[in-house]
Amino acid sequence: MSASSKQQKLLEVENLAVEFDTYGGVVKAVRGVDFTVDQGETLAIVGESGCGKSVTVQSIMGLIPMPPGRITEGSARLRGHEVLGRNAIDGKDIRGSEIGMIFQDPMTSLNPTMTIGDQIAEPLQVHRGYSYQGAFKEAVNLLEMSKIPEAAKRAKQYPFEFSGGMLQRAMIAMALSCKPSILIADEPTTALDVTIQAQILDLMQDLQKETGMAIILITHDLGVVARMADEVAVMYAGKVVEHGTVDDVFYRPAHPYTVGLKDAMPNNDRELQHELKPIEGSPPDLFSPPVGCGYCPRCPHAMNICGNRHPIDYFLGDHHFSRCWLHAEQVTEKPESLYVREHN
């Protein structure tokens, strides 16, 4: 990351690489990802299915099954302490205590034969040494905090008695039970309908303001990104191709893939309405990762160098960088759709 941010960030992920052994060979799912997250900030990781965004956060959480998974390179430091391959830092458990996580499908993410209250109470018993009664009482408070009506009654119910939105609220209550400094939300609203999506996102934002936690939001919904994120990392084929503030990425997209994503997104604003353009082709096969830029075969502006060499980081602002050869000085005619830095 840029040298300008000398002070320690809350979470620093550096050059993370993850592989999976499969019958077909080794899949290089994540190929050198770095990003940082600050206290109270929301980082959105966007990209299409299979780009490695879920694997990235799951390896930070230690949720990658090993074998067949393997973290081959890189580090992830929470307040300067390495978390990869560890269960605890500074005597505090990472999972559930330092970092909480919620998942895509709340209907299957909760134990069907255990009451909601008991499931929320569990981390408190394990990480904070609560008694069962104390933890259950706290679970009811957490459900109230997640704006579930009749929390005391609801805590004694089972997941099948909850709706999808309610379950996601319960998941949030559970993830935040031990007041983690980071909440990882892996496509938290994908399985929910639109009105419920908005409620869940509002809830996450409210709780962020209250607790000052950081949120890492994984999504492929740019609408969610615009609403929630401070910073955005765009991933493609196991790498971050563009990183910047939400304004950078939406108003000054500097990578053809980001531009492609934006063109494929519908817009409500009449003046900004445009014909939706799909990105043709499909992502590269990660059994044999491309030598050059992964987006090259689908890129409308691909050049000779793109297929042969990995682009380097081109900084377009303090936090805004793009990995695309189009930003090289030698390229004289740059595509109009792309934001480029004016050379003084």
Add this chain to the structure above:
Amino acid sequence: MWTYSIKRVIQGIITVWFIATATFFAMHSVPGDPLLNDRAMSPEIRANLEAKYGLDQPLLTQYVVYMTNLVRGDLGISFVHENQSVNDIISERFPVSAILGILALFIAAIGGVIWGALTALYRNQLPDYIIMFLVILGISVPSFVVAALSQLFLVNVNELAGRTLLPVAGWGSVLHLLVPALVLGLSTMAYLTRLMRSSMLEITNSDFIRTAKAKGLPPARIFTRHQLRNAILPVVTVLGPQVAIITTGGFVVEIVFAIPGLGRFFVEAVQQLDYTVIMGTTVFYGAFLVVMVILVDLIYGYIDPRIKLEQ
């Protein structure tokens, strides 16, 4: 809960009535008749006897008499064993079979759950391969072979020890019970092991186990609180029908180990065409099975909160 239980009991009674009716007509169509004995009998005596026992009445009347007696709980008198009513025979012999069967089922269920969980934990490793090999043996080798082999094994062990560690056959003490119960429960245990293994593997990859890991729970807690209870549900479901397999399997084991249980008696009754005993025992076993299935369903509703017993 109560309405559900009552409904199930009524259904059960209807089932038993069906079994009784089917048994009655099936027995009636069996060739031979109860008065056919080696002693010659004059037609007059025969007619008198038939009149006495209502055998000259139309079939339907006989059926009504049989059913009335059945409702009163009277299963009749044995045609072969002197001075013994079927009720006496069942109340005397059934406890022996029941103790053996319950112990076998207990061993099978506990063993199946433990072995199944172990194979899932050591999936595709040596313990998994060894247990799964034994499971295939347990399912495919018939119980009379296992019973005979285990007797041979016991004889050798006792000879080596120079005294009777475990009796080879017979009835009387807890020691007599152990090996027959194990043999009787073996195939069920093997079946449950396979079921438990696949169910455990399915649960291991489920989303809520990932959630439990993300909560930072220790592996032991994840195993006991989250995996086991969910994985055990399919095992409980098949326990009811498995009771039938264990009770019918009991005939063979009771004969091989010379255990005076009802199963052995039942087989003998069939060989000797002991009409009342065959019918009485069949109806009794049928009723027993119905009760066990209802019991398992009630237990299932308790373990899995999603099962609404009211509906």
